Amino acid sequence: GTTESSSYANVDRYCVDHPNNNIPNHIAALVGRGLHTKEDHPIGIIRSKIQDYFIAQDSEYKIFDGEDPIVTTTQCFDDLRINPDHPGRSPSDTYYITDETLLRTHTSAHQSMHLRDGYEKFLCAGDVYRRDEIDSSHYPAFHQLEGVKLFPSADVDGAKGLSKEEWLASPECKMIADDLKETLEGLMDHLFGPVEKKWSDDFFPFTEPSFECEILYEGEWLEVLGCGVIHSEVLEMADRGDRRGWAFGLGLERLAMILFKIPDIRLFWSDDTRFSKQFSAGKITTFKPYSKYPPVFKDIAFWLPEDFVENDFFEMARGIAGDLVERMELTDTFTNPKTNKTSKCYRITYRSMDRSLTDDEINVLQNDLRVQSETLGLEVR
Numbered sequence: 001g002t003t004e005s006s007s008y009a010n011v012d013r014y015c016v017d018h019p020n021n022n023i024p025n026h027i028a029a030l031v032g033r034g035l036h037t038k039e040d041h042p043i044g045i046i047r048s049k050i051q052d053y054f055i056a057q058d059s060e061y062k063i064f065d066g067e068d069p070i071v072t073t074t075q076c077f078d079d080l081r082i083n084p085d086h087p088g089r090s091p092s093d094t095y096y097i098t099d100e101t102l103l104r105t106h107t108s109a110h111q112s113m114h115l116r117d118g119y120e121k122f123l124c125a126g127d128v129y130r131r132d133e134i135d136s137s138h139y140p141a142f143h144q145l146e147g148v149k150l151f152p153s154a155d156v157d158g159a160k161g162l163s164k165e166e167w168l169a170s171p172e173c174k175m176i177a178d179d180l181k182e183t184l185e186g187l188m189d190h191l192f193g194p195v196e197k198k199w200s201d202d203f204f205p206f207t208e209p210s211f212e213c214e215i216l217y218e219g220e221w222l223e224v225l226g227c228g229v230i231h232s233e234v235l236e237m238a239d240r241g242d243r244r245g246w247a248f249g250l251g252l253e254r255l256a257m258i259l260f261k262i263p264d265i266r267l268f269w270s271d272d273t274r275f276s277k278q279f280s281a282g283k284i285t286t287f288k289p290y291s292k293y294p295p296v297f298k299d300i301a302f303w304l305p306e307d308f309v310e311n312d313f314f315e316m317a318r319g320i321a322g323d324l325v326e327r328m329e330l331t332d333t334f335t336n337p338k339t340n341k342t343s344k345c346y347r348i349t350y351r352s353m354d355r356s357l358t359d360d361e362i363n364v365l366q367n368d369l370r371v372q373s374e375t376l377g378l379e380v381r
């Protein structure tokens with residue numbers, strides 16, 4: 001079984017008996033850890049630093065940090081114009097509790113509710129969950145911070161009654177986009193010190209126009225956030241159709257890994273004091289890696305069933321070996337021209353962050369994976 005996870009206290013609330021439930025115990029165990037609320041944890045330090053910036057700009061920003069990560073499909077998707085057939089809604093990408101409730105995939109899930117409740121400027125941070133690949137920068141639970149600002153009616157009244165094309169070309173829409181970019185550029189300087197930024201167009205169903213921001217950090221362009229002018233239909237659905245504003249969302253792990261030089265995303269969840277003792281509230285410091293233990297590599301190859309879902313296989317490995325799985329990498333794909341069957345080979349990197357692994361203990365885990373893979377219809381070679 002799993003070697004390096006904490007309690008399974010949440011299992012009853014998240015792993016309910018429902019045909020659509022796809023939340024394994026090792027994921028339920030992550031919910032409620034509240035890393036973003038810990039002032040001396042890198043995620044909490046970055047969260048505070050971002051909030052400080054906004055409060056200094058305008059003390060009216062309302063802060064939300066404690067919303068329930070269980071949301072409805074309406075909150076997470078429909079209210080944001082994310083269509084029923086959008087891939088982000090698929091159970092291969094998203095953790096469902098029932099068919100109508102899920103672990104939020106982004107903090108945007110709370111936008112509409114707060115807007116409907118009358119909030120006009122707010123920040124909202126929390127843990128979000130996505131089924132995804134496994135490597136040093138992807139973990140099924142991570143943290144986002146969302147920001148929303150509506151403008152006074154008087155500032156946008158000139159744009160009333162415009163067609164969509166006219167609105168997008170209007171000075172009012174440009175004013176909001178400019179304010180958004182200026183605000184976020186200021187945030188980047190606040191976090192990184194004066195830094196070069198680059199904007200490009202992006203797409204989100206809930207903002208129009210949409211942008212992404214990259215910063216030049218130690219010679220590399222890094223994508224740090226998504227944002228845009230809130231789509232008028234999102235505001236209408238939240239009973240704020242008379243108003244206009246902007247929204248952004250950013251990933252706290254991504255920023256923390258860059259700013260603290262934390263090399264592996266699993267470290268954020270570690271209880272090892274060699275990690276936790278390095279950080280203190282309000283300070284961005286450089287992480288000093290404790291000695292890196294050697295990896296153990298194992299390959300697994302199998303013939304695929306028709307309906308292979310890669311994320312199911314990744315998750316199975318994490319269910320068996322927990323955070324000892326550092327990376328899972330597709331190394332070979334082969335289709336037999338006669339049978340038309342496809343085979344894939346994955347290389348799994350096992351590594352502990354606090355001790356040396358033995359080949360014997362990893363063989364046990366790898367063998368469990370080989371056996372359990374058959375339940376996914378994989379024919380191990």
Ligand code: PHE
Binds near residue numbers: 106204207228
């Ligand atoms: N929710 C988006 C994401 O997770 C980010 C975003 C937030 C984009 C708000 C635009 C506005 O990628």
